[in-house]
Amino acid sequence: MRIKNSELAKTITLEMGKVIAQAEGEIDLSADILDYYANHGEEFLADKVLNPEYGTAMARNSPIGVLLGVMPWNFPFYQVARFAAPNIMAGNTILLKQASVVPQCAAAIEELFEESNAPEGIYTNLFISGKRASALVSDKRIKGVSLTGSEEAGASVVVEAGKHLKMVVLELDGNDVFIIKEDADMDKTVEWAVVGRMNNNCQCCVASKRFIAVEAIAGEFIQKFKDKLSKMKVGDPMDPETELGPMSSEETAVHLADQVKRSVDVGAKVLLGGKRANREGAFM
Helix, strand or coil: CCCCHHHHHHHHHHHHCCCHHHHHHHHHHHHHHHHHHHHHHHHHHCCEEECCCCCCEEECCCCCCEEEEEECCCCCCHHHHHHHHHHHHCCCEEEEEECCCCHHHHHHHHHHHHHCCCCCCCEEECCCCHHHHHHHCCCCCEEEEEEECCHHHHHHHHHHHHHCCCEEEEECCCCEEEEECCCCCHHHHHHHHHHHHHHHHHCCCCCEEEEEECHHHHHHHHHHHHHHHHCCCECCCCCCCCCECCCCCHHHHHHHHHHHHHHHHCCCCCCCCCCCCCCCCCCC
């Protein structure tokens, strides 16, 4: 993965628009995650001797079986690495359904497992629809499911998994808040506010989406935040100097523009931007 960093990062950028510097960072992080579990597997899986008040006891980890992962497009390598690495370490096998926006990334990950001489069948990529992936949850061979996605998708998985008492891990929609108090170091606060909101072209599950500042410093924060955002370099995500690239798809850009319009219609004020950019691509 590290040897192919440049190639894999370009695949991320071409498919979902992440700026190349961040894409390269995602590949490095994913490799670190895989290394971590490979290097600590024996430690994590070792039997643990317990000391109850009466008698003796021991805890032993055992594989569950086949696990289904349904992963999103915004971090196509990282999301897979953090799901697959610990579960493969524990002796499970993985079926992975990636988002349809990043099929080349999905194929590349499966190729990496093949090139690393991993046991046959330990990791299988599924080019299937979300509906078909949901149907797999009821298959008796699937022992657990992990999904990162929308609340609607998560609810569907929970209902089906609950019928069969299967283990489920869900990471669903977020609306995280960034709170600024009177004693904040304003320059540092603004710096991290920009990172929290704009990283990955504003498409992070855990992004700062609501900013709440106490009245005494709200004006200063808003002005400095606007100044910092207005200076970001927007453009070709393959350019190492670019700080903000396009949205993941034209559909996403259209949806975001519509969200802004509907917000303004009910009283919101646009302080900066808020329209489609006058350039080719899914830019806002």
